[in-house]
Amino acid sequence: MPTAPVPTPTPDKEDAVTPSFRLPTAAGTPYLFLLPGLVILGALLSVPLYKVVEYSLYDNVIVERNPTFVGLDNYRDILGDPGYWSAGFNTIVFTVGSVIGHMIVGIGLALLVNADIHPRARTFFRSMLVLPWIFTAVVVALNWQLLLNPFGLLNYVLDWLGLITEPLDWLGNPDLAMWSLLVISTWRGYPFIMVSFLSGLQTVPKELYEAAEIDGAGFWHKFWHVTLPQLKPVIFGVALLDLIWTFQLFPLVWLTTGGGPGRATEVLSTLTFRLAFVDFEFARAATVAVSILIISAAFTVLYLRNEARRL
Amino acid sequence: MTRHLPAWALAAATSAAALMPASLHAAEIEWLQWFAAENTGGFYEELVADFEAQHPDITVKLVTQPFGKVRESIVTDNAIGVGSDVLGLNMPWTTEFLEIGILEPLDDYLARDDNSFETDQLVEAPLGKIDGKTWMVPLNAFPFVMHVNMGLVEQAGFDAPPSSWDALAEQAAAISALGDGTSGLGMPFSSQPPSNGPILTFLPLLYANGGRIMDGTTPDFDNPKVVETLEFLQQLEQSGALAPGAASRTGGVDLEEFIAGRTGFLISPGVHSSSITSRNPELDYTLVRVPSNGAEAYRVHGWEIGISADSDNKEAAWTFVDYLLSPEVNARVAKASNALPGNLAALDTVRADADATLVKQMDILSGDTPVEEMRQSPKAAASWSLMTEELQSMLRGDQTPAEAASAVQARWMDLIQ
Numbered sequence: 001m002p003t004a005p006v007p008t009p010t011p012d013k014e015d016a017v018t019p020s021f022r023l024p025t026a027a028g029t030p031y032l033f034l035l036p037g038l039v040i041l042g043a044l045l046s047v048p049l050y051k052v053v054e055y056s057l058y059d060n061v062i063v064e065r066n067p068t069f070v071g072l073d074n075y076r077d078i079l080g081d082p083g084y085w086s087a088g089f090n091t092i093v094f095t096v097g098s099v100i101g102h103m104i105v106g107i108g109l110a111l112l113v114n115a116d117i118h119p120r121a122r123t124f125f126r127s128m129l130v131l132p133w134i135f136t137a138v139v140v141a142l143n144w145q146l147l148l149n150p151f152g153l154l155n156y157v158l159d160w161l162g163l164i165t166e167p168l169d170w171l172g173n174p175d176l177a178m179w180s181l182l183v184i185s186t187w188r189g190y191p192f193i194m195v196s197f198l199s200g201l202q203t204v205p206k207e208l209y210e211a212a213e214i215d216g217a218g219f220w221h222k223f224w225h226v227t228l229p230q231l232k233p234v235i236f237g238v239a240l241l242d243l244i245w246t247f248q249l250f251p252l253v254w255l256t257t258g259g260g261p262g263r264a265t266e267v268l269s270t271l272t273f274r275l276a277f278v279d280f281e282f283a284r285a286a287t288v289a290v291s292i293l294i295i296s297a298a299f300t301v302l303y304l305r306n307e308a309r310r311l
Numbered sequence: 312m313t314r315h316l317p318a319w320a321l322a323a324a325t326s327a328a329a330l331m332p333a334s335l336h337a338a339e340i341e342w343l344q345w346f347a348a349e350n351t352g353g354f355y356e357e358l359v360a361d362f363e364a365q366h367p368d369i370t371v372k373l374v375t376q377p378f379g380k381v382r383e384s385i386v387t388d389n390a391i392g393v394g395s396d397v398l399g400l401n402m403p404w405t406t407e408f409l410e411i412g413i414l415e416p417l418d419d420y421l422a423r424d425d426n427s428f429e430t431d432q433l434v435e436a437p438l439g440k441i442d443g444k445t446w447m448v449p450l451n452a453f454p455f456v457m458h459v460n461m462g463l464v465e466q467a468g469f470d471a472p473p474s475s476w477d478a479l480a481e482q483a484a485a486i487s488a489l490g491d492g493t494s495g496l497g498m499p500f501s502s503q504p505p506s507n508g509p510i511l512t513f514l515p516l517l518y519a520n521g522g523r524i525m526d527g528t529t530p531d532f533d534n535p536k537v538v539e540t541l542e543f544l545q546q547l548e549q550s551g552a553l554a555p556g557a558a559s560r561t562g563g564v565d566l567e568e569f570i571a572g573r574t575g576f577l578i579s580p581g582v583h584s585s586s587i588t589s590r591n592p593e594l595d596y597t598l599v600r601v602p603s604n605g606a607e608a609y610r611v612h613g614w615e616i617g618i619s620a621d622s623d624n625k626e627a628a629w630t631f632v633d634y635l636l637s638p639e640v641n642a643r644v645a646k647a648s649n650a651l652p653g654n655l656a657a658l659d660t661v662r663a664d665a666d667a668t669l670v671k672q673m674d675i676l677s678g679d680t681p682v683e684e685m686r687q688s689p690k691a692a693a694s695w696s697l698m699t700e701e702l703q704s705m706l707r708g709d710q711t712p713a714e715a716a717s718a719v720q721a722r723w724m725d726l727i728q
Contacts, residue, residue, distance in 0.1 A: 062390045063411050149564075150556035151492050151573075172501070172558030172703070260502020261558040261703045277383045278504075279693045279726075280407060282390075 052293075055286035062282040074287040084288065086263060087271040091247065093178060094185065094267050098246045099239055101186030106193025111223070113194070114201045126198075133191035141255035144184045145171065171257050174264035181265050184256060189246065193238055200234040201227070233310045240303040247299065248292055268292050338627040339370045343385065344399025345378040346450070346614055346648070354647040362634050369627045371397075379505050382692070389413050389621065396622040397631055400447045400615040402437055403510070403685035403692070406528070409442060410689065415618040416444040420629045427637035432656040436683045437615045449653030450635060451645050452613035453581040454675045455515040455601060462595035463493060463575040472576075472599045476520075476543055479576070479602040483552035486575035494554030496547065496576045499565040500703050501558065506696045510685060511562055512578045513702065514610050516540050518682045521606035525684045530694070530723035533716040541705060541712030543604070548706050558703040570594070580612050581675075584668040585649035598668050600675055611681035613653060651676055689727050697722045 056074050058067040078084050113126045132140070147153050150167035158164045170180040208226045217225065228235070250269035253259065259266035259274065266274075268288055276285035347355035359371045374395055376384055382404055388394040389411065400408075408414050421430045430438075434449040459472040467485035483495025499508035517524065520543075522536025547553050554560065554574060562579070569577035570590045577583070584598055601609060616635065618628045634640055642657035649669055652661055662673065685691045698719050705715035 062386070065412060145559070145564075149559070150554075167555050169556040169559050172556050172560070173707075254504065256503075257559075258501065258503035258506055260506075260700065261707075262502070262700045274696075277386065278506075278696055279690065280386070280411070 049293075052286045052289050055283055056290050058283055060281060060283050061286070063280050067283070070283075074283050078284060078287045078291070083263065083266075084268075084271065087266045087268050087288075090178065090263075090265060091267040091269075094181065094249075094253070094265070095243060095246045097178075097182040098185040098189060098249075099242050101182060102189045102193045102242055102246075103235070103239060105186055105190040107197055109190065110194045110197035110201060111227075114198055129194060130191045132188050133195075135188075137188075137251035137255055140184065140188050141252060144180075144187075144256060148180055172261050174261050177257055177261060177264045181253065181257060185246070185249070185252060188252060189242065193242065196234060196238045197231065200231045204230045233306075237303065237306050237310065240299060240306060244296055244299045244303065248296055337368055337370050338624045339372060340397060340622070340624045340627050340631060341372045341374055341395035342397040342399070342631070343374045343376065343381065343388070343395035344397075344614075344616075345376055345381050346399055347373060347375040348377050350647055352647075358635075358640070358644070361640075362631060365634070366630060369630060371631060382505075385413060386411065389619070392621065394619045394621050396619055396624050396628040398617050398619055399450075400617050402447070402613070402615060402683050403688065403695075405437075405441055405446055405686040406689050407691055409446065412620055414446045415620045415622065415625060416446060417448060417618065418445050420618075420632075421445060421448075427633050428641075428654050428656065432654055433636070434611075434613065434651070434653050434655065436611050436681055437613065437653075437686075439686070441687070447615040447617040448632065448636060450614045450616050450641070451582075451648055451650040451653050452611060452676070453650045454672055454679075454681070455511070455578065455610040455612060456581045456584075456598045456672065456675065457601050458569060458577040458579065458583065458587060458596065458598050460569065460572060460575050460594060461597055462572065463489065465595075467575070472597065473602045474599065475602050476516075476604040480543070480547060480550065480552060483547060483575060484550045487551045487553075492573055494568075494574050495552040496578070497554040497560055497565040497568060497574050498544065498548075498557040498702075498706070499560045499562045500699050500706065501561045501564075502696075502699060502703070503561050505562075505692065506699045507692075508557075508560070508562060508565075509698045509702050510610075510695050511565075511580075513540065513544065513698075514684075515578050515601040516543065516604075518608040518610055519601045519606055520604040521608065523682070523684060525687055528687045528689065530688075530720055530727070532698075532723060533713075533720040538713050538716050539604075541702070541715055544702070545705060545712055553706075557706050581668070581672040582612075582648055582650045584672075588668070598671055600679070606680075607678065608680040608682050609675055611676075611683050613650070614648070615653075693726055694723055697726065 055061045057069060057071060059070050059073075061067045109129055113122060113129060115122075135143075148170035149155070150169050154170070155164065155167040159167070168176065170176050204227060208230070209222055212222050212226050248269050249267075250273065253265060253267055254270050254273060257265045259270040269292065272285050272288045272292065275281045275288060342359075344355075355373060355375075359373050363370055378401075381399060382401070385394065385398055385404075385408070394413070398414075400414075405414075420426075434452040436452075437447045437449045438445050457472070461472070463486045464470075464472060464482060466489055467482060469482050469485070473479040473482050479496070486493055486495040498512055501508060514524070517537060517540045520536055520540050522534065522540055524530065524532050524537060544553075548557075554565075554568065565574070565577060566579060566583060566586065568574045570587055572591065572594055578601055581598065584596075587594065587596055600607070616632055618625055618632065622628050635644065636654050638652075638654055638657040638660065641652045641654040642660035645652035645657060645661045646664075649666070651669075651672060652658060658673070662670070665673070685695070688694050701710070701715045701718045701722070704710050704718075705712060710718065
């Protein structure tokens with residue numbers, strides 16, 4: 001009696017089985033590695049983000065145990081509030097002024113510390129000039145308050161030089177406070193720009209400078225026609241990044257002036273904090289926070305596009 | 312030989328623990344306060360250890376933050392459901408916190424027969440009922456006073472500190488005229504948080520002038536007494552008696568400048584006397600009543616305590632509060648902060664070895680009228696922040712005292728609506 005042949009798996013069949021068995025693991029492994037990161041991001045980013053947007057759609061949340069859904073009323077309210085527009089204007093002045101200050105001082109110092117001097121001196125200056133970036137906002141605010149105090153060092157020096165007859169209240173005079181804040185912000189923020197440009201400068205081929213020198217170019221010609229064009233992508237990317245950070249900067253302003261005198265230095269981030277923790281208007285605070293988020297997101301899209309173009 | 316604990320044993324132990332009556336577990340309560348930040352000698356840590364030794368079934372977690380951070384922490388912790396059980400409080404926060412439902416009413420606890428203190432012996436101001444209930448009890452109390460640098464007063468040609476507004480104006484201007492960076496009096500009207508300069512300096516002067524800023528819970532800022540007090544501030548500014556830079560001067564800077572000997576007078580809580588004498592023992596220092604313009608009233612202040620409405624351990628929390636208010640413990644707390652006890656039954660113990668500055672504070676407390684109005688304000692922090700902005704503007708010369716008073720009144724009315 002012939003025995004029925006026992007089917008043996010053919011290589012083809014094995015091949016057909018193996019992929020269907022391995023596919024989920026092989027394709028899923030990267031996702032498993034991503035999972036912790038995604039969970040953390042979800043918990044730390046998405047949930048608070050969702051809550052802030054949700055809060056902005058309710059009547060005074062947290063204070064009211066059972067807040068009512070009011071749709072876009074808080075947005076209408078905020079957009080009709082002159083205080084919001086004044087803080088928005090101050091934010092633009094502070095952000096644009098700070099970024100310009102960071103760029104001018106950062107580029108200038110990057111050029112200086114890139115100079116061909118003794119290596120020890122170069123290391124010393126590079127280390128010293130990066131210090132403002134290391135200090136916390138509290139330390140920066142306290143030091144500048146002491147310097148700008150009516151009895152502080154700056155007034156003393158100006159008085160000694162005969163430039164003033166009575167001490168100026170740099171942080172308490174509405175005409176001077178924003179300018180003072182811009183100086184402080186420039187001092188605090190230039191090292192990031194300086195470091196970025198310094199690394200950019202070191203990628204510029206020396207041959208370009210040598211060729212320019214042969215053509216008789218001086219310092220400014222080399223700067224305008226060699227350095228800047230070579231660094232253009234870095235400048236744009238770094239400026240955008242700085243714009244995003246500075247736009248939502250809170251601690252430096254709050255700790256230095258508290259948005260005052262009056263509301264002379266009130267920016268959107270300090271307005272958000274004031275509405276939440278001084279006025280206990282958490283829904284309105286969330287609404288202002290969402291407006292900051294929208295504007296920051298627009299800047300971020302610009303930045304990402306710029307980065308994609310560079311790559 | 313078993314190398315691992317058998318699973319059944321672990322399960323049995325866990326179940327047994329879960330089935331034990333709750334009272335056999337040590338209850339852990341959290342105490343959020345700023346008091347330990349202002350007494351870094353370990354006094355509050357020792358106090359907690361002493362309480363735990365007397366109550367082995369309760370452990371206390373001491374959570375210390377700087378004063379400026381506590382109000383914000385109480386609100387955010389409450390919002391996310393992790394609020395502390397026992398809260399260090401400040402009277403002006405009362406109405407604000409009631410609206411959010413943070414505080415537990417204490418009337419039933421205070422009515423118990425087995426408390427270690429008599430309720431009618433407690434300093435009265437924080438006990439005043441709002442919405443028909445009591446929300447906090449006083450740990451200690453102190454009046455707002457005027458701290459005096461006698462060295463500068465004498466250099467300016469006077470032999471006694473001022474007791475009237477006229478004398479204050481004269482002496483403060485004379486001290487500023489000494490030059491070399493000295494000023495008569497500071498007005499800390501910075502917008503920086505907590506932005507509360509006017510309640511530290513302007514209100515004590517107003518109360519010494521017989522004025523008030525509230526009519527019950529309704530703002531009443533544009534009254535003649537307020538305008539008169541604002542005019543006095545303006546007069547001080549115009550005569551050069553005030554330290555320059557009021558709009559950027561914080562309460563902290565005001566205190567530091569006085570400690571450093573550069574300001575003649577400092578209007579602030581009496582409790583600052585311990586910081587002043589310990590930080591600059593060389594200072595020729597005394598403290599007096601805030602100079603009067605006809606009234607003998609002072610702004611009363613203190614460190615208060617309450618219980619969180621969301622606490623799961625309210626009984627344990629009250630046991631701890633009861634411990635803090637007992638005459639013996641309360642006297643220790645008062646001595647540690649160089650303040651008056653919240654439980655007046657401890658007054659004699661504190662007086663027994665009180666220094667001269669504390670005795671003067673006791674005289675003020677016993678003879679003059681205590682006033683605390685901010686606790687009735689529905690939005691105290693926002694109110695004083697607006698007051699700061701308008702007073703900055705007045706001292707800059709952008710508006711008259713009457714205009715400043717009207718502006719504050721209008722903005723306060725907007726705020727409560």
